[in-house]
Amino acid sequence: MTPPRASRPTGSASTTRRKVPVRRAVVIGGGISGLASAALLARDGYAVTLLEQRTQLGGRAGSWERDGFRFDTGPSWYLMPEVFDHFFQLLGTTAAEQLDLVTLDPGYRVYSEGHDEPLDLRADKEQNIALFESVEPGAGERIRKYLDSAEETYAMAVRRFLYTSFQDLRKLAAPDVLRRLPKLLRLLTEPLAKYAETAVRDRRLWQVLGYPAVFLGTSPYQAPSMYHLMSHLDLADGVQYPKGGIHEIITAIGRLARAEGAQVIAGAKVERILVEDGHVTGVVHRDRDGGQHVAPADLVVSAADLRHTELQLLGPEHRTYPAKHWQKRDPGPSAVLVYLGVDGPVPGLLHHTLVFTADWHANFGAIFGKDRHVPDPASIYVCAPSETDSTVAPPGSSNLFVLVPLPADVSIGKGGIDGAGDFEVERIADRAIDVIAERAGVPDLRDRIRVRRTIGPQDFADDLNAWSGSMLGPAHTLRQSAFFREPNRSRKVDGLYYVGASTTPGIGLPMCLISAEVLLKRIHGDTSTEPLPTPLVRDAAV
Template sequence: MTPPRASGQKAVPTTPGRTVPARRVVVVGGGISGLASAALLAREGYAVTVLEQRDQLGGRAGSWERDGFRFDTGPSWYLMPEVFDHFFQLLGTSADAEMELIKLDPGYRVYSEGHDEPIDLLADREANIALFESIEPGAGDRMRKYLDSAADTYAMAVRRFLYTTFEDLTKLAAPDVLRRLPKLARLLLQPLSTFASKAVRDRRLWQVLGYPAVFLGTSPYAAPSMYHLMSHLDLADGVLYPKGGITEVIAAVERVARREGVTIATESPVEQILVEDGHVTGVVHRDATGARHTLPADLVVSASDLHHTELHLLGPEHRTYPEAHWRKRDPGPSAVLAYLGVDGPVPGLLHHTLVFTEDWQANFGAIFGKDRHVPDPASIYVCAPSLTDDSVAPEGTSNLFVLVPLPADLSIGKGGIDGAGDAEVERIADRAIDVIAERAGVPDLRDRIRVRRTIGPQDFADDYNAWSGSMLGPAHTLAQSAFFREKNVSGRVQGLYYAGASTTPGIGLPMCLISAEVLLKRIHGDTSTEPLPTPLPSPVGSSRTAG
């Protein structure tokens, strides 16, 4: 749906063969997808304002500081580096120019219940193949084929499925897709857990291949095996870390947005998207003083949670996805998070450490099954960025970010500072800390904690308007992936578009960056499937000023 040009407005040239009118855009939400969308639209000549409800940008990828400790509040893995670099190249720069990237080697450590020794996954494909062979003789050759398939599937996904609006499905009937149809059918219909079990038999190795489903907000028993492509990202490409943490990624995207002339306002919650005669006309928002304002717009891009946008910012007659729609969808998991500032080292941990329970059927069944409840014992993820980066913790201390995946259940409650959260949230955090203490060989870990803050499902709902308190966004089950996922354009309101984890292509920082480019394609009626050529040219005669 290409928005009509208003009378008397001058079109400005953009990429070859395309023009857009210089018009007003309001972007709702200053997370990574909102900032990226704003930057790309401003590059094309739009006058863009970003309205963020909180006092800082980044959304879930925020930052919290106390007593010299600085914590990333959400995402902590930097995968798919070429996606970040491509985004920055669209705007005439690069990831290396905007951030200091460090390759982690080992990339991460895995503890599996029932085994004392961890497995360290390395930064090199061949080294990881040799590692799998050393643990399970014969697995090396199978893993080589598995990773070949993962690389091929990933390349095809980037070429055909990630950078498209799915507006023209005939574009998917390309020769490279048609040749792979039998394989694609198997990958879509078979769960990742089953597919991985054909490559390895050792439970620890099988868990290494299955856990990336959590990045997709789902279970290895529910994720289509097409997502085995994720193993290409960590076992072949390796894991990077931006010096200063993921908050530096947000700062870099904000920086390029401001260079393109984007105006950004924090503490400006949007209360209503205005619609007149079927076309968006602006938004109503509050400012930092609480005063109410109407901001006119020719286009509105909501990079907020789509459930919130549809049910709380639009009237019933303007909803593409009403309440009945969401009753049939899966919000994905929530979590309890704990930010811990600890005196002294925590040996036994790497920058990224995963602690897996033995019974994954029970663990994932508790989170995603019909009878959803808090798993106990639970699998745990720990990030210790102070092992890589001395800027995130005072000298002689450790910075720990702990994540316990849970069902999206608001009744679990809210977190708090220094144990002041709801009882269930603090209990879950205490249990996780005890597991870490045992695995890391630090029996007095609790006594050495000098900064503690917890986050629960209700915090995700309150702070980010997250549907059911989800920590990531709608799960990537088959019915919620690719062209089955909610579209990035309103079906009821002209000029209203969506970006971020709720829409295509999905959840995670790289997907949210791609969603900004898919938004640009949607506005232009561009049904191509590949990433746009770089850089995007600036409109003729434009000037860039900081907002």
């Protein structure tokens, strides 16, 4: 599905653009949202400097190599392909030109506790409808209606809710929104878990409809059923994969940002944002040798964790969101990640494999409930890119990325290489490896591991300044979605803006790409709700 393209608003937006005096922009953070912002701002005419504290770009979407194995360190699903393509079109190119994309079919496999045989979800909507019908007679037509609703809701979200800063809520009172208002109110107030029950009763199928809540940093019991739109993405649109791994997206956007003229500096740790008379004037940072520098700026964009930006990079008088604000917010889940280089095949796995426990109330309650603790047993996710891509592992070997969702709690600890992480992190990893061995039918899996590295919640906090060690960003509960999410501009400091998972529209690679476009619209006073026309035309006034 291609997002609808809007013409630039007449009148106010173009007039406002001529008045913007900003010429120098500093972007804090070299994750996907920071790089995308740098690329768009540079194309728009700004002199852009991007500062990334780590030596590698990508943030959560990094890459790690050892002994011929190359691992994506974070995101591994390529969903919403039209969002990526639209972003590349803004810069005068396409996703097809920048990435080598393949469609996964089956898109993913699901093992559910209590059932020996997995379910394989295909790249075709009709095949998935047939699968649902074969598992639960009568579910086929109900899931068709469910997916039709998901498609309609997704199109509405793209047209009205994703590409906007919510500066002008009157824009949401469009005729197409008002016509659907009764249904939208239900979708906003009814949990996804309950809404999924309108389509299926079989627990395995219900879990297929509910698991996308984890992509949103929450549980199906807390996510608004508006997010049933996610099922359109994997059950109807299908799942793709960029050869070389998800980090290839970072490489492409970084390449384009530099081509547009942005200066990208790695190993530059930002210490504070300078403010004079209520306006940003620059950013103080240290280089790899400890030398202190000031990057002057008329505009600063923080792609770092918003809580970190507010509480660590700004003085108390300049904070829009002080410490007490975050006491009422939900940081989303954390995880233990495990990167495994394995001798030989792991035949029970596909490129994407989900292993679900039977008792989701207990599993999600442990992660998101009042008494948060490490779930045991835990549902896990496994990515085996070597099933699709021969470049990510030596010949005859398997590359496994394992994710175990946990509560955001840094006391769980840090990971390490070859079992050197903290005890609890390694225990969780061992348990997940045993589950994979059992489900995949590989009893000697442990003995075949050549490379092992773990990541724990404390690593997310230390390496990414993530709030409470969150792996994704603030959860998409109703109170933290759409116009309830923290907006992308400081209320206390002129010229200070935010992008990335902490702000609108939310978490995930596509949302972070959109946040860069919403930033540009915000700067120029563009209150439209639709994607910008492509390609982006440089603003001569800037």
